[in-house]
Amino acid sequence: MSAVVYLDNAATTPVDPRVVEAMLECLGPAGDFANPSATGHEPGRRARARVERAREEVAGLVGAAPGQIVWTSGATEADNLALFGAARFHRSRGRHIVTSKTEHPAVLDPCRQLEREGFEVTYLKPAADGIVSAEQVAAALRPDTILVSLMHVNNEIGVVQDVAAVGRTCRQRGVLLHVDAAQGAGKLPLDVERDCIDLLSLTAHKVHGPKGGGALCVRREPRLGLVPLQFGGGQERGLRSGTLPTHQVVGMGRAYAIAAAEMQADAERIGGLRDRLWQTLAAVPGVELNGHPTRRVPGILSVTVDGVEGESLLFSLADLAVASGSACATTSAEPSYVLRALGRSDRLAQSTLRLSLGRFTTLAEVEYAARRICEEIERLRAIAPEGIGAWRR
Amino acid sequence: MSAVVYLDNAATTPVDPRVVEAMLECLGPAGDFANPSATGHEPGRRARARVERAREEVAGLVGAAPGQIVWTSGATEADNLALFGAARFHRSRGRHIVTSKTEHPAVLDPCRQLEREGFEVTYLKPAADGIVSAEQVAAALRPDTILVSLMHVNNEIGVVQDVAAVGRTCRQRGVLLHVDAAQGAGKLPLDVERDCIDLLSLTAHKVHGPKGGGALCVRREPRLGLVPLQFGGGQERGLRSGTLPTHQVVGMGRAYAIAAAEMQADAERIGGLRDRLWQTLAAVPGVELNGHPTRRVPGILSVTVDGVEGESLLFSLADLAVASGSACATTSAEPSYVLRALGRSDRLAQSTLRLSLGRFTTLAEVEYAARRICEEIERLRAIAPEGIGAWRR
Amino acid sequence: MAAVSDDLRYGAEVRRRAREAPGAGEVPAGPDVVTGRAGNAEQGAVVSLQFRISGGRVVEGRFRAFGCPHFIAAASWLTDRLRGSARPDLEAWDWREAADSLGVPPAKFGRLLTLQDAVRDAARNWPGAAGSTV
């Protein structure tokens, strides 16, 4: 086992041992491993009952009814199903979509594909603090706008959008709202009813559930039509065919139930650790926070370090598992498009660390990480030529 | 725990404890749980290494190179990606597709959707033994045919198609061949190179791997273009975006490696149990085998029982987990379209049991099941009016 | 190998009757026995009912059935239910009573109609005139 301090919980989290336990109950020959669609026999009915309990757990976390949950293989599939499904179903009503420049690729790439299929997409530019205002959204709506897609919590910088305000705007204007809540669900309260969210993308693995488990929460009343992405056995009311992976669904349910119960305590503890980390780093000249200072999820801290080259900083911190750009994409030397949209130069975007904390992050780890980051900033600056960056006041 | 004898391994299998062990190594905080795309840090590289090892294991089972494997959420997604991906990419070359009437819904339903999108599909009718001949396929090919999709092993009756002969035919005629090997991979030898298979759908959960893990094996030389179903982070060379579920992929790899090593022994043992079951049932008047008598996978036995109503037979066998129609679909009273295509009447199609065996099926279970089935056939016939069916010679 | 959890598509009484089939078989043949049949194997439901009549009333009933568990259970239930009935009772018997008593789902109502047909057939075959005391 490694001694690396794991601070990449925004990329993925370890599965909570309580979730592992629930998953294990659905795997081996003695467990509830059966096909939940095989309700003609008892093992199938037991698996089905577990899947339906998980549906209640996931729905419960976001204020939805169980019947609104469509299981998917993750938020990428949920985002794709929401965007392609709604756009293709409603294309006769209009072909304009509104989103933002700082969405996850699981939203942006389907938007680009929809552009190829004849849709028009407006990409809103957030303010320098990462926030897209409801007024900006309202101003972008057109008579042929059918869908707005705005994320809840940004995966790179952790800022939280005011999806409730955007939801009210969209509802008034009769436009569907899709929210990618991959990073926020289970960490901050969400309520699809109160916030007028028509489509909500969820994933298990950002909140100590299994990777490969997700859901799209779909408005039921009035019924919202979607064209499926995957056709076959007709599972999930025909919206998403494919054998339901009992252990994955059950793991997601357990992870969401735990998140619901422990959200406040986790948020306080993790937020406290993040503040501590930030206080230490903020004392280093030339270190800046990315994104709004207070409208943020507890676990994500994005800092830009002037006067230090990003790849060398990461290399030097090999004892920390941290991210630079979006860790969801395959490693690439491209500067983060999110930080660019916020106005960071290419150089500064590349000299950015995303430190993301989770339920298993300890104070000792955070203190170690803070010390190591300060050390390496100092070391790299010491070997750099003078006059790089603007950090030496 | 239940005392039900599980004979529904064609619907899904329990996960082999050795596979569970491999999956467990990728779940908890001490394991290789990281995001395999996060190769900027060591936990990510460890996860990536495991994913790549699994890719070799899965490719190895079907004679492919690791780079041909695209991970999916199962065979449903693999089938959809193959059909939609190839059809949409190659639509300028032609819009005709050939398949059979006895394919899985994960093939038939995308075909129906493609018909709505302007494609034309020929559905070949197999012979009464379930076999579609290469000559039939050849005769259906047209100048505008771009794709043939034929399954390897049928999920309801277990017959094995001669995909090698069909592959040679398609290769000669320059038409792509997709094979759904969900039921056959790991149970019978398969070789995409030798058999000229351009696209091969795989799933883990029919061979004691986890549900929700699958792959599409895609020909590399010459490169075969596909339009993705899911867009996002660009994983899997852009063909299938979404965070790779390390534990699922690793579980599939382990399941396939075990299947490769134990295929022959499993086939002999399971085939022997199936023969034993069949010998007992064949002695009952009015019990008939569905599908070709010898070209079959070891684990699936489909029998039609004349003079007994299907739902009551299943109900009476509540201590056995067996299937009647296709267990992949949600329970429905429709007679199986596969058995109908083979010429069975609605009544006889409904009076059919699919008994499917797996690695954990024991001789005692098979003997118990055989006895119970004979008992219930006798009991139900005893309470039925005279003259139902043709079974009393 | 027991301890199987119940399939809730079938109510408790349906389960018991479909499993044990009380009343299955024939009434010993005789001039006091009336038979009613209905159904079609191709449509998945065939039933024959036999009642022994005494004093113008059913004193014993038996059934044979080919069909789903609800259908078998309803036929079995009928053999009890119609004990003591006179011919007009059989003529008036309505399948909805079986649906209510046994909790049969709407998808199966057609089969209960088959059962009603068999009861009507038995009434038609009632020995002698209405009210005859065999």
Add this chain to the structure above:
Amino acid sequence: MAAVSDDLRYGAEVRRRAREAPGAGEVPAGPDVVTGRAGNAEQGAVVSLQFRISGGRVVEGRFRAFGCPHFIAAASWLTDRLRGSARPDLEAWDWREAADSLGVPPAKFGRLLTLQDAVRDAARNWPGAAGSTV
């Protein structure tokens, strides 16, 4: 907290030099010291090289670098590599030698060119005429 497995994008020598940066710093100032600079922070690579010259040959080298691990490692490596070199050696030095010796991937070749520029710059700044014995 050690025992980290190695990141194989970086060869062993690159890892050692990028971590320990042997040769980082300045040569004590003096008329026998030559400096070469190149690069641009916006493009992610800036280097300055200092060599102390004696008898027309480099006798000591130091570097400062802002850039990726390969770039830092290559600058460090140069301070050793060019010891004993005369001005024409600096003029002729080719970045490919660093690429080969350190196993630098093609995506990083541009940065090695920056390093070559700095070496050329040092050659231009060589004290006195070619062959002068400072």
